[in-house]
Structures are given as C-alpha cells and as structure tokens.
Amino acid sequence: MTAPINGRHYLAGQWHAAAGETFASTNPARLSEAIGVFPLGTKANADEAVAAARRVFPSWRRRSRILRAELFDNLAQIVKCETDKLAQLMARESGKVITECRAEVVEGLHMIQYVFGTGRMPMGDVLSSEIAEKDAFMRRKPWGVAAVITPWNFPFAVPLWMLGPSLVEGNTVVFKPSEDTPAIGQRIVELFEEAGFPPGVINLVHGEAQAGEALVRNTGVNCVLFTGSYEVGKHIAEISASIADRIVASETGSKSAVIVCEDAKLDLAVTSGLISAFKTSGQRCVSAGRILVHEKLLNAYAEKLVAVTRRLRIGDPLDSNNFTGPLINKSAVEKVERYNALAKEEGAEVLLQGGRMIERQYADGCFLSPHIYRIKHGPKTRCIREEVFGPHLALIPFKDNEEAARIYNDTEYGLSLAVITENYRTMRWFRDECDYGMGYVNLPCIGAEVHLPFGGVKKSGNGHPSAAGLIEAVTHKTAWTVNHAEEVKMAQGLTTEVR
Ligand code: NAD
Numbered sequence: 211m212t213a214p215i216n217g218r219h220y221l222a223g224q225w226h227a228a229a230g231e232t233f234a235s236t237n238p239a240r241l242s243e244a245i246g247v248f249p250l251g252t253k254a255n256a257d258e259a260v261a262a263a264r265r266v267f268p269s270w271r272r273r274s275r276i277l278r279a280e281l282f283d284n285l286a287q288i289v290k291c292e293t294d295k296l297a298q299l300m301a302r303e304s305g306k307v308i309t310e311c312r313a314e315v316v317e318g319l320h321m322i323q324y325v326f327g328t329g330r331m332p333m334g335d336v337l338s339s340e341i342a343e344k345d346a347f348m349r350r351k352p353w354g355v356a357a358v359i360t361p362w363n364f365p366f367a368v369p370l371w372m373l374g375p376s377l378v379e380g381n382t383v384v385f386k387p388s389e390d391t392p393a394i395g396q397r398i399v400e401l402f403e404e405a406g407f408p409p410g411v412i413n414l415v416h417g418e419a420q421a422g423e424a425l426v427r428n429t430g431v432n433c434v435l436f437t438g439s440y441e442v443g444k445h446i447a448e449i450s451a452s453i454a455d456r457i458v459a460s461e462t463g464s465k466s467a468v469i470v471c472e473d474a475k476l477d478l479a480v481t482s483g484l485i486s487a488f489k490t491s492g493q494r495c496v497s498a499g500r501i502l503v504h505e506k507l508l509n510a511y512a513e514k515l516v517a518v519t520r521r522l523r524i525g526d527p528l529d530s531n532n533f534t535g536p537l538i539n540k541s542a543v544e545k546v547e548r549y550n551a552l553a554k555e556e557g558a559e560v561l562l563q564g565g566r567m568i569e570r571q572y573a574d575g576c577f578l579s580p581h582i583y584r585i586k587h588g589p590k591t592r593c594i595r596e597e598v599f600g601p602h603l604a605l606i607p608f609k610d611n612e613e614a615a616r617i618y619n620d621t622e623y624g625l626s627l628a629v630i631t632e633n634y635r636t637m638r639w640f641r642d643e644c645d646y647g648m649g650y651v652n653l654p655c656i657g658a659e660v661h662l663p664f665g666g667v668k669k670s671g672n673g674h675p676s677a678a679g680l681i682e683a684v685t686h687k688t689a690w691t692v693n694h695a696e697e698v699k700m701a702q703g704l705t706t707e708v709r
Contacts, residue, residue, distance in 0.1 A: 214246045214247060216246065216247070217235075217247055217248025217392055217396060217416055219259070219416060220399050221258050221262050221413050222258075222409055222410045222413065223403075223409020223410055224409075227249065228247070230249070231249075232247050232250055233248055237575075238538050239302075239526055241574055241576070245302060248393075248416040248417075249416055249417070250418065250421070251418075252417070252421065253420070255417070256384070256415050259384040260384055262409075263355040263382040263411075263430075264382075266382055266408065266410030266411055270380060271352055275329055275380070278329065278380065279330070280329065281406055282323075282326040282329075283326045285405035286319060286322045286323050286326060289315065289319045289322060289401065293315045296366065296397065297314075299393060299394055300365060300391075301527040301528050303365070304391050305535040305575075306527060308530050310490060314366050314367045317659075318370040321371055325375060325377075333379075334349040334350055335347065335348040339691065341695070344691055345694065346690070347690040347691075350379065350685035352685055353684065353685070353686060355382055355383070355430055356435055357434045358385045358435045359434065359446075360385075360387055361439075366398065368676070371660065371664070371676040371680065372435040373398075375677075375680040376680070377412065379684050383413065386421055386422050387416070388438075389416075389418045390539065396416070399414040426446050426449050429455075433458075433459070434446055434459070435676075435684070437460075437461040437462075437676065439462060440463050440597075440623075446460065458672065459684075460674070461674075462495075462666070462669060463597040463599070463625075464496060464624070464670045465500060465596065465621040465623045466497060466498050466499070467499075468482055468498050468502070468627075468655055469501075469608075469629045469630065469640060470503040470507060470511060471504055471611070471631040471633070471636050473631055473632045474504075474630040474632070476507070477514075479507075480511065480515050483511075484519060485656065487601070487603040488601050489534065490534065491537055491600060492602060492603070493542070495625060495670075496625055496658075498628070498655050499594070499602060500603075500606055501603065501604070502607075502617055502618060503605055503608070511605070512582075512605055516561050516562045516582055519580050534601075537576045542576065543578050545600065546599075549593055549596075553581075553583050554583075556588075557585060557591075562583075564602065565578065580603065581601060582605065583604055584606075585604050585606060586607065587606050589620075595620070611636055618645075619643075624644075624667040624668040625647055626649075626655040627649045627650070628649075629641075629650070629651050629652075631652070645667050647663070647667060660678055662679075664676045664677045
C-alpha cells in the first residue's frame, strides 16, 4: 500500500505543513485506506496566498506572453511522463475508474497544449477608425489575481481549464481544490513548480468552505473562477456583488437529458443513454438524470436499457474492466437513496431497483447500484427536476417533438442535451428550442473537448464558459487608439477648434 501523502499549502513558492487543524482524504472504494492528511486552510492562509499572488502579479504580467506560454510546454512534457501515476492517484482518491482517470489526464494535457499554442496566437484585434490617420486596437489585459475553486469530480481537468487560461493571460492565481480530492490538487501544483512557474504565480490553499469563502471575501481577488454546486455558486455571486473590481465565472449543476425520438436507432440510443446516465456513477455535471423517450419506443427502450444496465461491472476503480466505481462519499450515497425513495412517492414505476452494494468486495466502500424508473412528466415532480448526482435515472414518455422540448426545458437548469434521431428537421427543432450550453446529436450528453466552449444557462452557469472559452472571463478588453496625424482629429465630426 502507498504511504499516505503529507498535505501542504503552497504559498509564495514555499511548502507549508499543517500548523493547526487537518483533514483526511480516503479512498471511496475502501474507506479504511488513507490517501493523505491535509492542512485545513484558514482565513489567514487564504489572505497570505492572495497577498503572495498580488505581489508577483506586476512582474508576471510584464513577462512576454510567449514566454509565459512556453512554461506550459514544460508542463505538458512532465504530464505526459506522469499520465499513469496521475491516473492511479485520481482513481484511488476520487473513485473514478482508471480508464476515465486516464482520459481525464489526457483532457488536462490537451488544455495545457492548447494554452501553450495560444501563446503565439493573436490576443486582440486591429480595428478601423473613422479617422484615416488613427490606428485602433482591441487589446486584452489580465484582471489581476484569480481564485480558482474546484469540485471533486474532475479534479485534474477542471482546475487546468481554469489555471491554464488565467496564467497564460498574465493573471496570478490561488487554487483551492475540493476537500474530497486534495492529493490530486496538490500534485497539480507540484507539477507547475517542476515546470518552472515562478514563486507566487500559483499558490495552493487546502481546505473546506471556510478557506474557499475567505478567498471569495478577500477584496484582493479580482476574479473568482468557480465550478461546483449551484448553491455554493450563488453564495459566491452574492458575496461578490458587493465587491468592486470583481468578476465571477460560475459553472454549476444540471438535470441534463437525452431525447430519444421516434425514428431513433435503438442500439445507438441505448448506448448513448447508458453512458450519459451511469458513467462516473452519474456524478458528472452533465450526467443525464432524465431520458425522454417517444411513447411508441418506450417499452422496447426500457427493456433493453435495463438489460444492459444489469450487466454493468461495478467495482474497484483500479480494475480497467469495471465500467464504474463507487460514489465519492457516504453522504452522496445517502442523498441518492433519498431521491430513489422520493421517486417512488412521486409515482415512479421502478424498472431496476438501485441500492447499497454490501457484498464483501463492496462492504468498505461507497458503492451504489443504478436505479431506473419510468414516470410521467408532472409540473411539481421533484425527482425529474432536481440534480441527484448519482446513478438515478428517470425514463419519461413524450408524444411529439413539441412536448419533448417543453419537458426538457421544464427544469431550472440548462447544461447538456443529446438528441437521438435520423431526421435533420427534428435535430434542428431541438437545437433551437432547448436551453443548454452543450448539445449533441446521436451521441451521449457527455464528452467535452477543451477547444469547445463548456458552460450552461439558467442555474447551470452564469455565461462564462470554461476551458478555451474562459479567456473572456480572465481578461478585460481595452481599446487602444493611436493618432498619426500632426493635429488632433476627432470622430463623429467633433470640432477641435479652440478659440
Ligand atoms: P461543491 O459546491 O460542494 O464544492 C465545490 C468547491 O466549492 C469545493 O472546493 C468546496 O470546498 C468549495 N466551497 C464550498 N463552500 C464554499 C463557500 N461557502 N465559499 C467558497 N467555496 C466553497 O461541489 P462538489 O460536490 O465538489 O461538486 C459537485 C457539483 O459540481 C455538482 O453540482 C456538479 O454538477 C458541479 N459541477 C459542475 C461542472 C460544470 O462545469 N458545470 C463541472 C463539474 C462539477
């Protein structure tokens, strides 16, 4: 067994062991296995980290954008060599199966490579002016200090979606990883240090809500980049509303869905539904808690989906034959169980009863089997509206495309949508009528790529996409105008005559 990790904050280029309270990270597949012990960040730690990031911001901003980007090339080389080790650590700490962890490291690597590439790409526009002798430009400037606050379920890729664009554009950062995955968070910062990022440019504070909130309340933070639950995102936005010189980019939860149309190819629809609902045990922000199925197809679809789900291999995340692993912790298991019971109270016809897996190999972990039910859409039914974040799936019948779009939109979220159809008019109808940030056709509703915008609407996000799209949040656009005439000339015919 690997020795537990000694958790440390990273402030102004120095590693600091716990001086006060600590918290433990454990393997959700075997709760008796410790991953590490980490310092519980305080307001003082958060303030020290922000001060360090502020101090170094002027020199980091002045460095050539291309040289900043080249450090990401160093980072890419290190991550390539470390892929397997990173994936193993992630699988042990997050409970995600090793194949998914490897794919996540690759996604993080793609973000690093993308950021390196942007170093030599345009970072503004040349614009024309009414006055022929004027040159006008749109140039981007960094905000200053960014606080990066991340969830546990993508502990490598999501931090890199935020750290990459922030740093290459000249911001400095304080990173607070999830308290459920601090080891992988710490490893990311160690890799940045190995890649040669100067002291203070990236700082790490471990901890829970207290550390995160201290960062948000610190007026030295110009930019809060948050991914996590809607409730925490809303709280961060409320605090930030009273702080001048503050921007918040918030990516939050969802009740994403797959729509299986009357003409859908059944096998493709079943595979897409299964992956959307049960990959990562339903713990992706884009996981489908709902599959809307045309009423004529519902019986055949349900029968096939349940049969395939029964065969899914659930178990040790380090075994690459397993489709999925445990949930992240005990309270996640309890939450899903509450929603399984609620669905029954709300009239669900259970097709596959989910529940705790208690056999010997599961006994020490947070394993839960998938729950599938059939339910009519109703205006107050909570189980088909609220984010469950686990293997909990509703099959909802619909009569026609108009009704399907209405049901799809009838939640407070709008993150991801998949439509399964052979008809280009049907596809276009859903593309234009539904509220979402990411839409897919004849695919699962999961499957981000870093160069595409990643974000949602309504309660799913505040309109600042992550990954490549984050450049809009971590820079502000400036107009820069230069006069080449010998005299002052103004636009709109404004006179310059001075009597
Ligand atoms: P969470 O909201 O519980 O925690 C996210 C982060 O916020 C953690 O680092 C946590 O310590 C911190 N935090 C908690 N309270 C805080 C406070 N008061 N002030 C500042 N920071 C605080 O989320 P989680 O359980 O880690 O992740 C699951 C949620 O994340 C789900 O809702 C999921 O849909 C969402 N998510 C969204 C996306 C997306 O891109 N839209 C991606 C991944 C996960």
